[in-house]
Amino acid sequence: MRGQPRILINTPDVELWPGGLLRARSNADARVLSRAGRVLRRKRDGRYLAAALPEGMLSLSPRWAHEPGIEAALDALDSLRTDRGFDIDASGELPLEQLIERLDSLGLDESYGEKVGLGLVPEPVALAFAGFDRYRRPLWLTAHAARAWEGMRRIAGSEGVVLEAISGYRSHHYQLGIFERKLARGQTVEQILTVNAAPGYSEHHSGNALDIGTPGEAPAEESFENTAAFAWLTANAEAFGFLMSYPRDNPHGIVYEPWHWYYAR
Ligand SMILES: [Zn+2]
Known part of the structure; x- marks a missing residue:
């Protein structure tokens, strides 16, 4: 242990x-x-x-x-x-049944996923510590993504570009909690979905997605695209296995997120 x-x-x-x-x-x-x-x-x-x-x-x-x-x-x-x-590399994913039950009770059945062209994202059985995020919270990613992130951040740093993690793995419970609190305050599912991703469909549940920032820049803002960090990522992230999930005009209708990168190797 x-x-x-x-x-x-x-x-x-x-x-x-x-x-x-x-x-x-x-x-x-x-x-x-x-x-x-x-x-x-x-x-x-x-x-x-x-x-x-x-x-x-x-x-x-x-x-x-x-x-x-x-x-x-x-x-x-x-x-x-x-x-x-x-063996964390071979530790697999948790089943989706409990998530599906809770989504049904929120009125979010599978037609939602079909409509936006996204599938439910299972959580991993184990996550690796990938250093601390901007807010000094432990950052958790799959073992593969953690190694790739640490390598990428080190190389960027050696080239004078500081990459900061804003957010990595997030659980179904976390996203469901946001939803349930807003419902309890009287918002409708449709209203909440204009601001929050539906629980279960976020790439952050997989442990392979990472929101990246750089010092002095507000987190998760489109203006990130004007930073040296973003220019560096555009040129180099793919070599480390990271792809930008939601470029402009993506087929899912999700807003442009230049800060959101997914480890896809
Ligand atoms: Zn993200």
């Missing part, structure tokens, strides 16, 4: 974080997190549920053992302990 501290293990409802990468919310938390091999974190709201310490599981939330999906998380924890040779 300690041998793989820089991998995030993903299950449908709970993530298994390396303790050292989580922000402590209290002094008691800080003591536990510094000793934890893994912290079980609820995806729905980021709440810490329990920590795996050398002496056993420590509760960080009442009734954590009764959380939905906790069995899958504890199974994953067990297999990490017993399977020393965990």
